[in-house]
Each structure stands twice: as structure tokens, then as C-alpha cells.
Amino acid sequence: MEILISQVFAGLSLGSVLLLAAVGLSLTFGQMGVINMAHGEFIMAGAYTAFTVQQVLGSAGVSLLVSLPLAFLIGGTLGLILEATLLRRMYHRPLDTLLVTFGVSLILQQLARDIFGAPSVDVRLPEFLSGPVMILGTPVPASRVFILVLTVVVVAGLSLLLSKTSLGRRIRAVVQSRDLAEASGISSRRTDALTFFIGSGLAGVAGVAITLIGSTSPTLGTTYIVDAFLVVVAGGIGQIRGAVIAAAGLGLLQVFFEFGTTASIAKVIVLVIVVAFLQIRPQGIVATQTRGLA
Amino acid sequence: MSARTTVSAVLSLVAALTITGCGQRYDPQAEAAAEQVPQASCVDTSGDTVKVGLLNSLSGTMAVSETTVNRSLNMAIDEINADGGVLGKQIEPVTEDGASEPTIFAERAGKLIRQDCVAATFGGWTSASRKAMLPVFEAQNSLLFYPVQYEGLEASPNIFYSGATTNQQIIPALDWMREQGHKKIFLVGSDYVFPRTANRIINAYAQAHDMEIVGEEYVPMGSTEFSTIVNKAMASDADAVFNTLNGDSNVAFFRQYNAVGLDPETMPVMSVSIAEEEVPGIGVDNIQGQYVAWDYYQTIQTPTNDQFVANFKDRYGQNQVTSDPMEAAYTSVYLWKAMVEEAGSFDVAAVQEAVDTGEITYDAPEGEVTVDGETQHISKTPRIGQIRDDGLIDTVWEAPEPVVPDPFLETYPWADSITGA
Numbered sequence: 001m002e003i004l005i006s007q008v009f010a011g012l013s014l015g016s017v018l019l020l021a022a023v024g025l026s027l028t029f030g031q032m033g034v035i036n037m038a039h040g041e042f043i044m045a046g047a048y049t050a051f052t053v054q055q056v057l058g059s060a061g062v063s064l065l066v067s068l069p070l071a072f073l074i075g076g077t078l079g080l081i082l083e084a085t086l087l088r089r090m091y092h093r094p095l096d097t098l099l100v101t102f103g104v105s106l107i108l109q110q111l112a113r114d115i116f117g118a119p120s121v122d123v124r125l126p127e128f129l130s131g132p133v134m135i136l137g138t139p140v141p142a143s144r145v146f147i148l149v150l151t152v153v154v155v156a157g158l159s160l161l162l163s164k165t166s167l168g169r170r171i172r173a174v175v176q177s178r179d180l181a182e183a184s185g186i187s188s189r190r191t192d193a194l195t196f197f198i199g200s201g202l203a204g205v206a207g208v209a210i211t212l213i214g215s216t217s218p219t220l221g222t223t224y225i226v227d228a229f230l231v232v233v234a235g236g237i238g239q240i241r242g243a244v245i246a247a248a249g250l251g252l253l254q255v256f257f258e259f260g261t262t263a264s265i266a267k268v269i270v271l272v273i274v275v276a277f278l279q280i281r282p283q284g285i286v287a288t289q290t291r292g293l294a
Numbered sequence: 295m296s297a298r299t300t301v302s303a304v305l306s307l308v309a310a311l312t313i314t315g316c317g318q319r320y321d322p323q324a325e326a327a328a329e330q331v332p333q334a335s336c337v338d339t340s341g342d343t344v345k346v347g348l349l350n351s352l353s354g355t356m357a358v359s360e361t362t363v364n365r366s367l368n369m370a371i372d373e374i375n376a377d378g379g380v381l382g383k384q385i386e387p388v389t390e391d392g393a394s395e396p397t398i399f400a401e402r403a404g405k406l407i408r409q410d411c412v413a414a415t416f417g418g419w420t421s422a423s424r425k426a427m428l429p430v431f432e433a434q435n436s437l438l439f440y441p442v443q444y445e446g447l448e449a450s451p452n453i454f455y456s457g458a459t460t461n462q463q464i465i466p467a468l469d470w471m472r473e474q475g476h477k478k479i480f481l482v483g484s485d486y487v488f489p490r491t492a493n494r495i496i497n498a499y500a501q502a503h504d505m506e507i508v509g510e511e512y513v514p515m516g517s518t519e520f521s522t523i524v525n526k527a528m529a530s531d532a533d534a535v536f537n538t539l540n541g542d543s544n545v546a547f548f549r550q551y552n553a554v555g556l557d558p559e560t561m562p563v564m565s566v567s568i569a570e571e572e573v574p575g576i577g578v579d580n581i582q583g584q585y586v587a588w589d590y591y592q593t594i595q596t597p598t599n600d601q602f603v604a605n606f607k608d609r610y611g612q613n614q615v616t617s618d619p620m621e622a623a624y625t626s627v628y629l630w631k632a633m634v635e636e637a638g639s640f641d642v643a644a645v646q647e648a649v650d651t652g653e654i655t656y657d658a659p660e661g662e663v664t665v666d667g668e669t670q671h672i673s674k675t676p677r678i679g680q681i682r683d684d685g686l687i688d689t690v691w692e693a694p695e696p697v698v699p700d701p702f703l704e705t706y707p708w709a710d711s712i713t714g715a
Contacts, residue, residue, distance in 0.1 A: 003529045006554075010521030119358045120542050122577035125549070130579075132555040141553030144521075214518035215545030215575065219355075223518060258522040263513040264485055 005138040007255055013144040015251025016151040020209055021224040022231035022243055023155060024202030028079075029229075030238020031175045031195050034087055035098040039228065040221025041108035042078055042200045046071035046207020047216045048116060051123050061126035064208070068150075071204035078108075079200020083193055091192075105221065112218035120217035129212060143212040150209055154202065159240055161198075171195055175238050234274050236284030245285050250274070335435070336411040339640050344383045346371070346630075347390060347406035349417035349427075354394025355541075359619065360419050362571060363441060364389070365610055366620040367416050370627035373605070380631045381638070388412055396426035403427045407436045413640040414439060414630050416623065421445060421487050428453065435642055439630060441623035443566070443588070445491035446701040447712075449669040451646060456626040456663075457619060458589050459671050459701040464492055466676035467536075467564050467587035468499050470691055476534035476562070478508045480527045482547065483538035485512040492538050492566070494712050495703070502708030508532045513539070518546035524554055527561070537565040544568060548580040558583035569617035573685040582683050588618040589674040590660040591687040599659035615686070616659075625658040629665060629672070632656055663696065671699030 025039045050067040057063040082104060090096045129146055132139035162168035170191045173181040182188050210220065231250060235242030250270060257266035278284070337344075348367050350360040371385045379385060388410045390402040399418060406412045407430070414437040418424045421444050431438045431452040443458040471479070481496060483489025493510055500507050508530040511523045524547075527535060539547055544565070551563070564585045570592050573581060592603055592615055602624065603616050632655070634640055637648035648654065654665040664673045673696040679687035703709035 003525060006525045006528075007522065010525060013521060014519060119571075120545060120575040122545075122574060122579075124577065124579060130552065132553060139554050141550065143549070143553055213546060213549055215542040217542055217575075219516075223516060254519075255522045259526065262511060263517060263519070263523065267514065 002138045005136050006140060007259055008252070009135065009138070009140045009144070011252035011255040012248060013140075013148055013251070014254060015248040016144075016148045017206075017210065017213070018224075018227050018231050018251060019244060019247035020147070020151045020154065020206040021203070022228040022235075022247060023158060023240065024075075024199035024206070025228050026232045026235065026238065026240060026243045027158075027171075027199035027202070028196055029232055031171060032087075032091060032192055033094050033097075034091070034196075035094050035101065035229075036082075036087075037098060037102040037225060038078075038082060038105040038108060039101075039200070039203050040223075040225035041105045041112075042075040042203035042221070043207040043210065043224055044108070044112060044216075044218065044221040045078055046075050046204030047123070047211045047220055048112060048121075048207075049074050049204065050208045050211045051116070051121050051216055054123055059126075060124045061128065064126055064129075064212075067208045068205055071208045072201040073204070075204020075207070076197040076201030079196045079203075080193060082200075083196040087196070088189075088192070105225075109218045109221070116218070118218065120215040123211035123216055125212060141213075147209045147212060150205075154205060155240065155244060158198075158202070162240065167191075167194060230271075230274060234277065234284055236286040239284065239286040242284050242286030335642065336408065337413050337640055338411055339383065339413070342383055343386045344380060344640060345386045345388055345410055345412045347403075347410060347412040347415035347417070348387050349390050349392050349399065349402055349406060349415055351394040351419065351423075352389075352391040356392075356394040356419055359571065360392070360394075360417075362614075362617070362620050363417070363419070363623045366606065366616070366624040367627060369606060369609055370624045374627065374631055380634050381640070392417065392423060394420075396420070396422040399423040400426040400430050403430045403438070404434070407431075407434045412436070413634075416441070416626055416630075418442070419619070424448075424453070437630075437642055437645065439623075439626035441626055442619045443622075445488045446495075446703065447491065449671070449701050451670065452642075453670060454626065454629065454649075454665065455669075455671045455699075455701070456622040456629065458674055458676070459699050460492065460495055461700045461703060461706070462589060462674045462676050462697050463566055463587050464495060465499065465706070466693060466697070467566065467585075467678060468496060468503075468505075470587075470678045471534055471536075471564060472503060472505060474534075474562075477504070478506045478531060478533045480508055480530050480532035480535045481510040481538070482523055482527070482535060483512055484515050484517075484540040484543060486515060486540075488567075489538035489540075493536075495709065496536060498708050498712055513543060515540065515543070517543055520547045520550040523547075524550045524556070527551075528554065528556070532561060534561060535563040537563050538567060539565075540567050541572075542575070544572065545576050545580065548576060548584075552580055558585070568681075569619070570615040570686060571617045571620075573681060573687075578681070578683060578685045582681050584681055585690070586679045586681065586687060587676065588679065588687075589676055590618040590621040591677065591679050591689055592616045593686050593688060594660060594677075596659060596661060598657055602659040618660075621659050625656060625660070625663060625672075628656045628658070629654060629663070633665070661696065666699050669699055669701055671701055673698050 028034050028036050049071040053067045054063040129143040133142045170186050174188050174191050231247045235246035253270050254266050257269045350364040351357050371387050375384050392399040406415055416439045418440045419442050424440055438453045441456050443463050446460040481493050566587050568586050606616055633645045633648050637644040649665050650667040652667040661675050675696045676693045677689045678691040680690045
């Protein structure tokens with residue numbers, strides 16, 4: 001029983017990390033059709049923000065709380081710069097964005113190496129997150145409970161933004177039909193820039209969360225980018241609800257197959273399941289019904 | 295672009311990244327090199343200098359570790375030169391970057407031997423890089439000094455192994471764990487040649503010594519997801535964990551390990567790939583009190599080591615630490631000097647003959663080491679260390695005397711199934 005609870009928790013926890021890494025991507029990839037390979041490096045930038053803040057402030061608890069909004073701003077600003085300088089010129093050409101952003105991701109990795117050095121750096125855990133907490137009599141890592149809660153807050157906030165605000169309405173309109181949205185007087189350029197800011201900012205937040213469980217190194221982003229794309233594609237492009245289901249599903253599948261087999265085999269099985277699933281349902285778990293021809 | 299093409303583009307991208315992520319393929323170039331006809335050595339010893347090659351990864355993922363090895367090699371060369379050189383000749387190092395790629399190691403090794411005409415080469419780190427260079431050094435009949443602990447089961451007449459082989463690191467670590475009463479062991483490692491081979495040896499050892507392996511888990515290189523493995527370790531009721539994880543995976547592993555309330559008292563972890571240099575990246579908080587197995591620690595008290603550590607810090611900065619592979623690399627230069635002086639010549643055959651006497655010794659920072667004439671490995675003193683709160687490592691146990699290298703585990707009857715004897 002205890003092992004079942006800790007495995008379910010591990011699955012949801014892995015899912016929450018994947019979701020946090022993917023949710024911003026789901027926004028940028030979904031709305032703008034930009035395959036942003038540098039998304040992983042925005043995550044890395046968030047992680048190094050946490051490191052730098054901790055170097056300056058000292059206290060691990062205070063710096064965690066300061067890092068979260070700051071990483072959002074830094075990730076968002078990097079995204080904004082990328083959008084304004086390069087991506088704006090190549091909407092409707094997804095494969096070009098793939099190559100360009102892959103180049104940008106390499107540049108950002110090298111930049112991190114030059115600034116912080118190639119070895120991974122240590123971001124200390126706040127005291128209150130370093131031990132286990134008991135859930136139904138089972139010890140689970142407090143840091144992972146924190147990430148789970150953070151993910152719920154971030155996703156709930158994003159859903160509210162998309163469903164209740166005028167910005168959200170504009171974003172959804174552009175996702176469903178860019179031309180029609182423009183014809184209705186929506187500035188798709190401003191909407192794009194704002195969407196990219198939010199999506200990239202969320203990557204920064206994910207970076208801070210990841211420092212709590214893994215190492216912080218220049219190649220941190222490459223570890224997560226593939227899984228993040230997997231979540232977005234399996235969930236249905238541009239669908240937050242789909243991404244939530246996909247992330248939880250992938251997390252649970254991974255840990256349960258891993259328990260029965262090994263980490264490598266589990267990864268293979270999960271990939272095969274995703275590929276098979278997309279054969280049956282190429283639009284992903286949740287798809288918007290549109291009259292568009294695309 | 296339709297949704298379907300976008301999806302398939304992303305999927306093929308994922309596949310491509312996954313495949314390239316697996317890295318380190320076997321290298322056909324090295325095989326080609328092996329088939330070339332050996333040429334007469336072009337080593338020129340007529341002047342008052344002699345060239346040696348330094349072949350370490352100065353770029354790529356291994357650069358972190360290999361750059362410091364390169365530094366200690368340079369330091370040894372400068373010390374020897376200041377002291378009059380080798381056979382009266384100053385050593386002139388030629389540096390090449392292996393770039394963390396076995397194919398590049400093989401190619402640069404060929405360049406050092408044929409173009410630069412070096413008398414010997416020092417370097418390599420991963421087993422993949424050594425395996426790629428081996429045919430080149432054998433075909434060209436040149437010498438390589440390899441400074442890192444490895445999985446054993448190899449003995450080329452053209453390679454000198456100055457790091458530990460399995461009976462100088464893994465087996466003493468298991469002996470020590472058994473003495474501490476740890477009977478049920480959980481194995482965790484990165485998925486590549488060293489952990490797989492090490493764990494085969496550990497399994498055979500356990501069978502012969504009334505120990506039980508209660509779990510054996512591998513993660514892909516660079517993996518940071520350890521929830522399930524730590525859950526399995528907890529559920530397995532193990533007494534201790536034997537860890538052969540490499541690099542950044544250790545951070546995630548130890549974080550997760552501590553986060554569920556496991557610690558060195560409840561279930562100690564013995565690691566064989568974590569030295570002084572890796573501790574800051576993992577975070578001292580995550581790993582203090584845990585155990586490691588090597589032959590050298592910075593804190594060892596020998597006159598040579600005090601000098602070695604002080605010189606290294608003076609040269610490269612007071613915050614620098616020294617580790618086992620760095621010490622083994624430093625030692626290898628002095629061993630080469632001793633071999634050449636014993637032979638009275640830089641000639642490969644003469645050096646090999648000098649080594650066969652079994653009398654090449656050097657008073658290294660880790661204590662006196664001797665080159666074994668038969669296997670080209672060196673006798674070393676295994677030590678179990680415990681990580682302190684300042685990131686350095688205290689020796690908690692050391693072998694009473696240096697252990698003779700046995701890369702094929704011929705003196706261990708229980709290992710027959712592994713070595714195929």
C-alpha cells in the first residue's frame with residue numbers, strides 16, 4: 001500500500017515537472033506554431049536565476065520566493081527578445097523556426113558556460129523543503145509537494161487568464177483563426193509578443209522548480225525539451241487541458257512501467273505508446289474544432 | 295502546414311534528439327588505423343628536448359573533469375623540467391583536444407604519434423575514448439598513459455593504466471561494506487559499460503560471499519528522475535546502496551534520496567565515481583556523510599601529497615581541489631620518467647623491457663606505487679573515504695599495503711564466470 005501511494009505520488013510529481021516545463025511551450029507552439037527549441041534554455045535561465053539570487057541573498061527560503069517572479073521576468077524578456085528579433089520574421093514557417101531556435105539554444109548554452117562555468121552549480125534547498133512530509137502515512141519529498149502545488153497554481157492561473165481576461169480571449173481567437181482574428185481588429189502582433197512573453201516566462205518558473213530536484217548546468221534545458229514537446233503534442237497542440245492530462249498520464253505510465261521493468265525500458269514503452277496513440281489520434285488528446293482548413 | 299505534418303516533424307525531431315543523445319558510437323576510424331602498417335618510430339631525441347602528447351577533452355561534456363587532469367600533467371612536466379628533465383632533455387608537451395568524442399581521441403592520437411612524433415602520450419578518460427585509442431597505439435607501437443579508474447578486463451602492452459582497476463577499488467569497497475555488516479545491497483548506475491561491468495563483478499562477489507543483491511537499476515546517462523528507483527530501494531529493505539552513477543545524475547539521485555528521509559545512518563551509499571571535484575556540483579548538503587572508494591584523497595598525509603596539493607593550489611588557485619584521477623595523471627608522468635631512466639632510452643621496446651623488471655616505483659602523493667610488469671597497471675592502496683561537511687574526504691579505512699593490480703581478476707576464483715576463465 002505504502003509503495004503504491006509513493007508510486008502514484010512519484011508519477012504525479014513527474015507529471016507536474018513535465019507539465020511545468022511544457023505549459024509555456026504549449027502556449028507558444030500552440031498559438032504561434034513556433035517550434036521553440038530554445039524553450040529549454042529559458043528553463044535553464046530560470047534555474048541560473050535561482051542560483052544567482054541565492055548567491056546574492058544567502059537565505060535559501062527567501063531567495064526561492066524572490067526567484068520565482070524574477071525568473072518569470074527574465075525568461076519572459078529572453079522570449080520577447082527572441083520573438084522581436086527573429087521569430088517575428090518567420091511565422092507560418094515552423095521548420096525555419098526550429099532551425100533558428102536550435103541555433104539560439106546552442107548560443108544560450110555556451111553563454112551560460114562562459115558566465116557560470118561548465119560544471120553544474122549547487123542551489124541549496126530551503127530547510128522546510130529538504131526533508132520528507134507524510135501523506136497517508138507515506139514519506140514523500142517536501143520539495144516535490146511544493147512543485148506539485150506550484151504547478152497547480154501556475155496552470156490554474158493560466159487557465160483563468162485564457163478564459164476570463166480579454167487578453168485570453170484575444171489569444172484564443174488568434175489560435176483558432178489568425179486571419180479572422182486580425183480581420184476583427186485584434187492586433188495579432190501585440191498578442192503574439194505578449195503570448196511569447198508569458199510562455200517563456202513560465203519556462204523560467206519551471207527552471208526555478210527544477211533546481212529543487214536536479215542539478216543546475218548549462219545543458220539542463222536539453223534534458224527537458226524533448227519531454228516537453230512530447231507532452232504538448234500528445235495533449236493536443238495549444239490545449240492546456242490536453243497538456244495536463246498528457247503530463248499526468250506520461251508521468252504515471254513512466255513510473256509504473258519503470259517499477260515493473262527498468263528506467264530505459266519504461267522510456268521506450270512510453271514513447272511507443274505515444275507514437276501509437278498519435279497514429280490513432282494525430283490531433284492529440286484534446287483538439288479544438290475549427291472550420292479552418294489547416 | 296497541417297497539424298499532421300507538424301506533429302510528425304516534432305516526432306522525428308524527438309527521435310533524432312533521442313538517438314544523438316545516446317552519443318559515443320563505436321568508431322570505425324580507429325579500426326582503420328589499426329590496419330595500417332606500423333611505420334618506424336619518428337621520435338627525434340637528437341636535440342635537448344623530447345616531445346610528449348597531452349590528449350584530454352578540453353571541450354565538450356568531459357571537459358569539466360579532463361581539464362584538471364591536463365593541469366596536473368602540465369604541472370608534473372614543469373616540475374620535472376625544473377629538476378633537469380628526463381635523461382637530460384627538457385620535456386616539450388604537445389596539447390591536443392579530444393573534445394569528449396572517442397573518434398577525435400583516436401584521430402588526434404594518430405596525429406600526435408605520426409606528425410608530432412611524441413615519445414609518449416598522456417590522457418583519455420572515458421572507457422570509450424581509451425577503447426578507441428587502443429588500436430592506434432598498438433598499430434603505431436607507441437605508449438599511452440591512462441589515468442582513470444576503469445572496469446578492468448584489459449591489458450595492452452602499449453597502455454599504462456595508472457588509475458585503479460576493479461580489485462583496487464570495487465572489491466575493497468565490497469569487503470569494507472561486508473565488514474560493516476551490510477549484507478543486502480541495492481545497485482544503481484548509469485547505463486553504459488563501466489556500471490554494467492562493475493555490477494557483474496559485484497553480483498559474482500555477492501554470490502560467493504553470502505551477500506544479497508536486492509535490486510539492480512540503470513538510468514540513461516544524464517537522467518534526473520529517481521523517484522521510482524528510490525522507492526524501489528526503500529521497498530527492497532537494502533542495508534546499503536552501491537552507486538555507479540555518473541555526472542549530474544548524482545545530484546538528482548542524492549536529492550531524492552535525502553528527500554524521503556534516507557541518510558548515511560539508515561542506508562549508506564558507496565559511490566565510485568564521485569571525487570573531491572564533483573562534490574560542490576552535487577552539493578555538500580546532499581552528500582555529506584556518504585562513502586566513496588578511491589586510492590587517493592586530498593586529505594591524505596604524505597610528504598609528497600602535501601607538496602602536490604600546495605603546488606597545485608599555488609599554480610591554479612587556492613579554491614582548487616585535487617582528486618584521484620588528477621593524482622594518477624601526475625603520477626603517470628613521473629612513472630614514465632622512471633621507466634625511461636631505467637631503460638636509458640625513449641625507445642618503446644626498451645621502456646617495455648625496463649617495466650618487465652617490475653622495479654619501476656615512484657613515491658606518489660598516494661604513497662609508493664609500483665608498475666606491474668605483466669599487466670602495465672600499478673599497485674595502489676585502496677581507501678574508503680567519507681565526505682566531510684567542507685566537501686573534502688576523510689579516509690575511514692585503508693588497505694594495510696598496496697594491492698597488486700589484477701585487471702582480469704585471476705586471483706579471485708568467484709570471478710571466473712565474468713572473465714570467462
